[in-house]
Ligand SMILES: Nc1ncnc2c1ncn2[C@@H]1O[C@H](COP(=O)(O)OP(=O)(O)O)[C@@H](O)[C@H]1O
């Protein structure tokens with residue numbers, strides 16, 4: 001069981017901040033609060049932690065800039081507000097993070113990026129590359145283009161999907177409440193904070209109400225649903241107040257802040273189980289002795305140079321077996337190239353891939369991050 005004590009070791013952290021935390025009741029940005037959050041996250045990045053920020057606020061900030069007093073009802077109006085607000089948000093983050101020497105990147109995702117296999121692998125690879133480069137990805141849903149039926153619809157769910165895609169250690173959801181209460185604290189002054197949720201039962205789900213303001217979207221409901229995605233992906237989730245000074249630091253110190261959702265298995269166990277037993281296998285690649293040793297003993301990715309045979313028909317993003325000359329399966333992983341391209345580049349040096357295919361999207365045929373050893 002992953003508990004609060006494990007949080008001090010968290011290396012990859014997703015923080016989600018809601019509109020109610022980012023803005024004042026006037027609808028304008030709460031600059032002091034954003035500044036504090038940026039400073040805290042920058043300090044964690046300076047400590048070597050990998051940080052991803054999922055930010056809401058595009059629609060709210062856009063509404064304010066456009067002088068709209070009510071949340072827009074039509075989709076084009078919402079999208080227009082988001083288009084205006086997203087730019088303002090990014091400008092603010094870019095400026096503030098820049099002051100602390102941090103590089104940020106805007107990443108706008110839609111539902112398809114997490115459900116379509118190829119897009120999932122692409123989003124994952126891009127996010128992991130940004131983290132490796134020391135960049136802080138700042139993510140929001142692509143409200144401007146997402147059609148309503150295809151939308152994730154709320155950033156609580158989006159942040160849990162992101163945490164699952166990048167296999168984060170912890171997801172911290174910052175809101176305008178201290179955590180999950182026995183009832184909506186805005187309506188019931190007797191409501192008490194629940195410090196720990198080890199299982200999301202129907203009773204827990206029934207406690208959650210909708211948003212507390214016209215600015216927020218899902219209320220506690222979507223946060224509990226996010227909790228389900230997180231704990232089933234091996235990610236510990238904490239809901240806490242975004243107005244508390246040093247909130248992220250305190251959570252990572254294992255302090256009893258907000259509500260923690262415990263995870264039964266860690267992400268590696270879950271991912272390994274899925275890659276090893278859950279994923280549909282689409283083919284296999286046979287590797288030479290040097291490549292076998294590099295994968296088993298050297299922690300290497302699978303490079304085209306080590307491949308001597310390709311079996312089956314697979315697409316980019318499908319799971320393939322990696323087998324030895326003797327036919328022993330040593331690993332499984334997600335292929336960066338389809339079977340036909342892999343056949344063309346097998347045996348070739350990484351530098352020659354572009355010449356052979358006319359493009360080179362990846363150096364590796366299977367990246368180590370997307371591989372599980374079976375031997
Ligand atoms: N059981 C509950 N415990 C805590 N808050 C709740 C509960 N049920 C409903 N809420 C409401 O959820 C709100 C937080 O969600 P929301 O307004 O969407 O904020 P955010 O912008 O941070 O996502 C709280 O302000 C509160 O009014």
Ligand SMILES: N[C@@H](CCC(=O)OP(=O)(O)O)C(=O)O
Pocket residue numbers: 017018019020055056057058059060082140141143153154155156215216217218219
């Ligand atoms: N993508 C939307 C946020 C949707 C959302 O979930 O908002 P919130 O409940 O404030 O986290 C926006 O940027 O306005």
